[in-house]
Amino acid sequence: MSAHLARSGPPHAYRRKASTWWWLTRWPYFAFVLREMTSVFVAWSVVWVLLLLRAAGLGEIQYRQFFAWSASPLILISNGVTVVMLVYHTLTWFNLVPRVMVFRFGRRPIPGPVMAGSHYLAWAAVTVGLAWLLVSR
Amino acid sequence: MSRRRTIDPVLWMGFGAGGTLAAIVLPALMALLAVAVPVGLIALPQRMDLLSLVHSPVVRVGLWLVFAACLFHWAHRFRYTLYDGLQIKHLNELIFTGCYGGAAVGAAFAASVLWQIP
Numbered sequence: 001m002s003a004h005l006a007r008s009g010p011p012h013a014y015r016r017k018a019s020t021w022w023w024l025t026r027w028p029y030f031a032f033v034l035r036e037m038t039s040v041f042v043a044w045s046v047v048w049v050l051l052l053l054r055a056a057g058l059g060e061i062q063y064r065q066f067f068a069w070s071a072s073p074l075i076l077i078s079n080g081v082t083v084v085m086l087v088y089h090t091l092t093w094f095n096l097v098p099r100v101m102v103f104r105f106g107r108r109p110i111p112g113p114v115m116a117g118s119h120y121l122a123w124a125a126v127t128v129g130l131a132w133l134l135v136s137r
Numbered sequence: 138m139s140r141r142r143t144i145d146p147v148l149w150m151g152f153g154a155g156g157t158l159a160a161i162v163l164p165a166l167m168a169l170l171a172v173a174v175p176v177g178l179i180a181l182p183q184r185m186d187l188l189s190l191v192h193s194p195v196v197r198v199g200l201w202l203v204f205a206a207c208l209f210h211w212a213h214r215f216r217y218t219l220y221d222g223l224q225i226k227h228l229n230e231l232i233f234t235g236c237y238g239g240a241a242v243g244a245a246f247a248a249s250v251l252w253q254i255p
Contacts, residue, residue: 023222036218042159043211045167046204046243050250052170053191056184057254063184071175079171086167090160119157127165133190134169135179 038089041082048079094119148213155210158203188254197251205244212240 019025023033048070055066069075097119098112173179191197216236220226 033222036214039211039214042207045163046207050247054250056187060184076175083168083172086164090164093156093160123161126161130165134182
């Protein structure tokens, strides 16, 4: 063993350090990071719904004040962007389902389009159900 | 086997469940309540009607599971976004604690809100 190896241990594969802004250099990289960042909008949505439920529980005045706050330009634009990012999350998530999940019917794997399609069907059903619940009242 | 490796399948399962629930439930919920109501496209739901939807303990537990799973999804995905995107894996312990701790605090807040609704 050479003196150098004795000092630094066995050799490692050389890995060039990428720039912090590597994801801005190509559109697919940017789309990847954008997809990952949809999680922030998922968290914000949960917080917003919780604040809504809290305001509704506190009383009529707090409930109306909450929606007045939600109609302010900053929050409204933020929530508009949130909806776009949530739809992006849904589309990318459902398109990934057949690649990462293998379900079998007996011994035969369920085809990818059926797997993705069942998720889209569930999304449509929940969307229609929620719209009916909120609009019909 | 390390402790981290032992809990990895649980982390990924929570991430998957939260991602699926968020994909199915949140776009419609936010489009209707957070955008359509404030801009006046649909009428403001009556407060008591909204509360009646979450009156049942079963619904509240179900909602808590959805909220907790979605927050967990955020924690897990954001953790790896910070690792890969900003390449700050050397801050692993801080990121791990911040992400999953944040999700735990959010889940506790959700439980508190759902518990206190009349």
